[in-house]
Amino acid sequence: MSHSLPESWRAIVADTSAIINLNATGRAEEIFRLFPAPPVVTETVRWELQAGEARGHQDIAGLDALVRRGACRVVEIGNGAAIRSSLVEGRAADTLGDGEAATVAYAAAYGRAAMMDDRKARRICQERFPAVRVVATVELLLHPAVRSALGEDGQADAIVAALREARMSVPMERVAEVVALIGRERAALCPSLPASARRLADRT
Numbered sequence: 614m615s616h617s618l619p620e621s622w623r624a625i626v627a628d629t630s631a632i633i634n635l636n637a638t639g640r641a642e643e644i645f646r647l648f649p650a651p652p653v654v655t656e657t658v659r660w661e662l663q664a665g666e667a668r669g670h671q672d673i674a675g676l677d678a679l680v681r682r683g684a685c686r687v688v689e690i691g692n693g694a695a696i697r698s699s700l701v702e703g704r705a706a707d708t709l710g711d712g713e714a715a716t717v718a719y720a721a722a723y724g725r726a727a728m729m730d731d732r733k734a735r736r737i738c739q740e741r742f743p744a745v746r747v748v749a750t751v752e753l754l755l756h757p758a759v760r761s762a763l764g765e766d767g768q769a770d771a772i773v774a775a776l777r778e779a780r781m782s783v784p785m786e787r788v789a790e791v792v793a794l795i796g797r798e799r800a801a802l803c804p805s806l807p808a809s810a811r812r813l814a815d816r817t
Contacts, residue, residue, distance in 0.1 A: 693718030
């Protein structure tokens with residue numbers, strides 16, 4: 614049976630955390646090719662990834678390779694500039710980092726879904742821009758379209774790699790599904806899973 618990603622994901626903008634997580638899977642290009650149109654990242658996100666190179670991270674190289682191969686595009690913030698400013702100014706509880714703010718702003722301005730993992734960023738996006746569809750990286754990795762493309766073992770390996778190498782965040786409502794797919798033994802070795810899930814995995 615063939616599977617496809619949801620129509621609401623047709624146009625998607627990825628945050629810094631999503632690129633880092635997908636790079637860690639080693640299968641980012643295959644996953645991005647599942648989208649009917651190449652996902653985009655903002656120039657701000659590319660800058661954040663480039664800044665990470667000085668700390669020994671290689672995610673800018675991964676992103677640039679995706680762009681060269683046509684699997685992803687880098688875009689300017691454009692009409693989202695005013696929205697981005699509103700997201701970085703104010704009380705700390707109500708503001709976002711530059712990359713997250715640019716991602717939310719671009720999604721809101723251009724009617725795209727936003728792929729991001731930070732809990733605060735997801736909350737603020739959903740509160741201020743309820744029309745924006747927010748997608749967690751793990752939600753993408755768990756999708757049947759990814760399983761169809763990578764195979765069940767490949768899908769599980771990709772999730773484990775994102776959890777262990779990139780410390781991918783997993784919303785609580787998806788933890789049980791992740792543990793069921795990757796197995797309890799490997800789940801116990803993934804530090805970004807909630808401690809309760811790792812203890813349960815370790816005991817069984």
